[in-house]
Amino acid sequence: MHYVTSKSILSKDNGMNLYRGCTHGCIYCDSRSDVYNMDHDFEDIEVKQNSLELLKKELIKKTPSMIGTGAMTDPYVPLEGHLKYLRRALEMIYKYGFGFTCITKSDLVLRDLDLLLKINEKSKAVVQMTLTTSDDDLSSILEPNVCTTSRRVDVLKKLSDAGIPTIVWLCPILPYINDTEDNIGRIIDYCIESNVKGILCFGMGLTLRDGNREYFYSKLDENFPGLKETYIKKYANSYSLPSPDEGKLMDIFKKRTSANGILNDPDEIFRYLHEFPEKTYQSTLNFK
Numbered sequence: 143m144h145y146v147t148s149k150s151i152l153s154k155d156n157g158m159n160l161y162r163g164c165t166h167g168c169i170y171c172d173s174r175s176d177v178y179n180m181d182h183d184f185e186d187i188e189v190k191q192n193s194l195e196l197l198k199k200e201l202i203k204k205t206p207s208m209i210g211t212g213a214m215t216d217p218y219v220p221l222e223g224h225l226k227y228l229r230r231a232l233e234m235i236y237k238y239g240f241g242f243t244c245i246t247k248s249d250l251v252l253r254d255l256d257l258l259l260k261i262n263e264k265s266k267a268v269v270q271m272t273l274t275t276s277d278d279d280l281s282s283i284l285e286p287n288v289c290t291t292s293r294r295v296d297v298l299k300k301l302s303d304a305g306i307p308t309i310v311w312l313c314p315i316l317p318y319i320n321d322t323e324d325n326i327g328r329i330i331d332y333c334i335e336s337n338v339k340g341i342l343c344f345g346m347g348l349t350l351r352d353g354n355r356e357y358f359y360s361k362l363d364e365n366f367p368g369l370k371e372t373y374i375k376k377y378a379n380s381y382s383l384p385s386p387d388e389g390k391l392m393d394i395f396k397k398r399t400s401a402n403g404i405l406n407d408p409d410e411i412f413r414y415l416h417e418f419p420e421k422t423y424q425s426t427l428n429f430k
Contacts, residue, residue: 143187143221151196155416156204158197158211160227162188164219166247167287169361170314173214176353187219194230201238206265207418209235212245216288223250232257241266243415245311247288249297258306266419269301270342272311275320276328283365284316291332298336309411310341312395314348317376318369321346321385323394330398340405340414346391347384355379 152158163184164173174184182188190196211217217228228244232254235242242261244251251258251269261267271294275281278290289297298308310333315321326346333341350358362370377383385391399406405414 143189144182145189145191147192148190148196150200151190151193152200152204152209156207156209157213158193158209158231159214160190160193160211160217160231161215161219161222162190164215165221165287166216166219166285168247168285169365170284170316170348170354170358172349172351172354174354174357175351177351178214178353187215187221189221189225189227193227194234197231198234201234201240204240206239206241208241208243208266208416210243210245210415212270216246216248217244218246218248218250220250220287223253229254229257232261236261236264239265241268241418243268243270245270245272247272247285247294249289249293252297252300255301255304255306258301259304262306266417268307268309268339268415269298270309270311270415271298272313273329273332274312274314274316276325276332277320280320284320295332295336298332298338302337308336308338309415310338312341312343315346315385315391316348317383317385318372319366321387321391323387323391326391326394327398330395330402330404333399333404334402338404340411341395341399342408342411343392343395343406344408345382345384346388346395347382349381350377350383351381 162180163186164171165185165187222228232242236257258267273291273294274284275291278292281291301308312329359370396406405411
């Protein structure tokens with residue numbers, strides 16, 4: 143971990159990253175890619191030490207809307223447990239009447255359920271959680287330093303029971319590893335049981351770029367001997383690596399989600415995530 147001073151904290155679309163880098167160890171992580179120009183080791187997490195001061199200034203001058211985090215770095219990396227940057231950001235998001243959504247794989251999100259409930263009552267809070275495999279043993283290989291799939295499903299159920307809407311990211315689906323009908327079916331079963339609002343799926347496969355490709359292949363050698371050669375023979379240096387069974391698996395995904403009233407169109411889901419409820423709270427003006 144190391145500290146930096148940042149010039150800004152919110153993107154033009156109100157995306158927020160309090161940290162940069164991750165220790166979850168997911169073998170497929172695109173954020174390792176060279177294209178993001180990270181100038182430090184991926185596991186040496188960069189902490190934006192002035193991020194909360196910047197966020198307060200931004201929230202004061204902006205019209206309330208949705209604030210999102212987790213697109214590049216899971217906001218609930220283990221060090222959040224004691225630094226509490228995200229929790230303090232949530233307190234400000236609530237205070238100034240904004241909505242919130244995050245993408246995570248961590249059960250640490252339950253620590254902040256009290257604030258998520260307050261935000262959801264006042265505006266809107268949505269938790270997005272990634273599920274890649276229904277097998278906990280495989281989950282511990284693909285995502286070794288974060289809670290298993292069964293624990294994430296438990297988190298989804300707890301959030302749903304509390305009234306917090308949830309979205310699941312069904313990705314990536316790794317060819318010859320978790321691209322099976324049984325896996326996709328079981329994950330959808332988990333989503334039905336957890337009453338998720340939608341499932342984001344951009345196809346059955348994964349993407350590899352310089353930087354994350356090398357790391358991914360090293361982990362294939364470590365955990366799935368011989369599979370790297372299969373990948374290289376079939377995909378070479380392609381960016382997109384679709385499962386050989388993509389058509390069949392996508393058909394299962396679309397039919398089962400539609401039959402169970404789960405949103406499955408990415409554009410519709412992203413509209414929902416960005417949509418800010420038209421509620422007016424005069425009290426929020428008193429803080430400005």
